[in-house]
Amino acid sequence: MLVAISTTSVVLVNQSRKDNGRVVHTVEVENQMNALLLELRRAESATRGFLLTSEPRFRAEYETAAAAVVADVDKLRSLIGDNPVQIENVKRLQQPIEGLLGEFARSIDFANRHDAPGGVEVMREADTHNLAQRMNDVVENMRAEEDRSLAQRTRTADGTQQLASVVTVAGSGLVIVLAAISIWLVRRSSRARDDAESRMRDNNLNLETMVDERTADLREANDEIQRFAYIVSHDLRSPLVNIMGFTSELEQLRGDIFRRIATLDRAGAEAPLMPADGDDVEPLLGGEDGQLSQDFAEALGFIKSSIAKMDRLISAILNLTREGRRRFEPVKIDIRELIAGIVATVAHQAAEAKAEIHIEPLPSIVSDRLAIEQIFSNLIDNALKYLKPGVPGDIRVRGRTKLGFAIFEIADNGRGIDPRDHQRIFDLFRRAGTQDKPGEGIGLAYVRALVRRLGGTMSVTSELNRGSTFTITLPLVWATTNRNGDS
Amino acid sequence: MSKPVTIVMIEDDEGHARLIERNIRRSGVNNDIVPFTNGTEAVNYLFGAGSRHKGDALLILLDLNLPDMTGIDILRRVKEDRHLKCAPVVVLTTTDDSQEIKRCYELGCNVYITKPVNYESFANAIRQLGLFFSVIQVPHAAP
Secondary structure: OHHHHHHHHHHHHHHHHHHHHHHHHHHHHHHHHHHHHHHHHHHHHHHHHHHHHOOHHHHHHHHHHHHHHHHHHHHHHHHOOOOHHHHHHHHHHHHHHHHHHHHHHHHHHHHHOOOHHHHHHHHHHOOHHHHHHHHHHHHHHHHHHHHHHHHHHHHHHHHHHHHHHHHHHHHHHHHHHHHHHHHHHHHHHHHHHHHHHHHHHHHHHHHHHHHHHHHHHHHHHHHHHHHHHHHHHHHHHHHHHHHHHHHHHHHHHHHHHHHHHHHHHHHHHOOOOOOOOOOOOHHHOOHHHHHHHHHHHHHHHHHHHHHHHHHHHHHHHHHHHHHHHOOOOEEEEOHHHHHHHHHHHOHHHHHHOOEEEEEOOOOOEEEEHHHHHHHHHHHHHHHHHOOOOOOOEEEEEEEEEEOOEEEEEEEOOOOOOOHHHOOHHHOOOOOOOOOOOOOOOOHHHHHHHHHHHOOOEEEEEEOOOOOEEEEEEEEOEOOOOOOOOOO | OOOOOEEEEEOOOHHHHHHHHHHHHHOOOOOOEEEEOOHHHHHHHHHOOOOOOOOOOEEEEEOOEOOOOEHHHHHHHHHHOOOOOOOOEEEEEOOOOHHHHHHHHHHOOOEEEEOOOOHHHHHHHHHHHHHHHHHOOOOOOOO
8 A cells, every 4th residue: 555655656756757857848949949049140140240340250250150050950950859840840940040041141242252232232132021020930839839838748747746745645644544543453452462461360360279279179088088098997997806806716616615525525435535725626536526627727717817818908008098198208318328228128038039139320319218218118129029930130220310300210120010910010909910929919009109199100111021110200309398288 | 902993994896895805804804894885984984973983993994986985085084083093094996006196195094005906916915914904003093
């Protein structure tokens, strides 16, 4: 738009310059005509002067004037080359001028031959007047013509100028309007931006309160679960004490009963041998009674071992919930030293399994010492526990730091874990592989719970018979603010 | 030692009560055992109806998880009572939470025993308690 306006005004300005040029041209033509007439008159007066005085001064003047007339005519012709009317006029002008010049030349000739009166005669008889009249007419024509074209060109130039100024004014107006519109648009968009900003701030606030609420809810739910687990495991223990207690009482009763049976048997058969006061009465019983006593013992044994197992599970849950309620205290820990300590405590098992434990340089972190100790000792225990039988163990502890986190790896060359079981092994009471080692399936669940509470993650890469690598990522500096408010 | 010591057993689980009684008897303690299965009755017996126990020598066996109140309340009241504060209190419960144990000792419990599921340990603990009963001097409640 603006470009179009500027182009138009540039074109118009050019046009008006051209128009002005034409006007000037017209004025020039008129000047030239006047100059021509002037030269002609000069020639005439010089001729007359020569005729009167015969002074060579006048002749010279006449000659220059005549030459000037010819030159002026030429110049005039070249100037008015653009106007056919004027060309015609110049052609008509040619003849009287030539006539006049001829007359002047002839009278000069007479004067040269010292026949001034003859020359005067020539000048008198010559139709100079007529010729001059005709010439003047033509010049008048030309002047009129030039005036006409001057007027026309002036008009055109005025028109163009007017147009140019109109266009300029319109353009300026347009520019002002556009500026106003753009200011309005900018205002509107900035207002919209401000609105959006304040809305966003509100939303942020809302979001924060929402997150806070949710966090509080989650914390409450977590606390609830912890309490629940604690109470349940605690209350389950009570009946267990009874079951175990009366089972043991039953066992004692069994001893009493079978001892009495044995005594009666013996009393019936022969003299009583000895009053059995040992618990073990089986050798004294024979046949069906012995079988009965053994069945009794077997049943009681199963009950007792199941109760023992249940007690271990309940204790594990209790410990987990207790650990979940424990407050962590971050301290600076030299992990390498800590692991060296753990390795020293398992040296016996390591020697039994012919395993070597290599500790590579490890980063120090700020975290809860007890938790870290439990994490690593569980993992190292596991590594030692599940080595391949007959293969010397090679356990490596590696570490590095990355983006504010410490990454530890505990790698072994043990029996490995089927990839299908990688998720399972982290679940409470779940185990994988050949069940030839004692255990409740608690260690890894516990370790993962600790790692999570410490703001870290843990994963395993392993294949059957190819060893396992447990990777733990922990923050280099554990902040007390997160996740400690649940006790 | 005009009157023998009476053992007040506050235990809501009758099975536990029976096991405790049996094992106390096995350890050769023949003192009277007065059992209560809830806190309210025990409180009535200890604090209610005037000062019945003036001059009585009492030993209290206390479970912490009672259906109607927590044993800790009873412990506190016993230790605040002018007549009973000298009576030995043995807390016998399933809780092995260190916070709980600490609290009981702070309130003045004399012995804290966790009931182990393992019966041998359980019986052992009670028998040792019986041994303890046979050697301690229980003062008579202040008149």
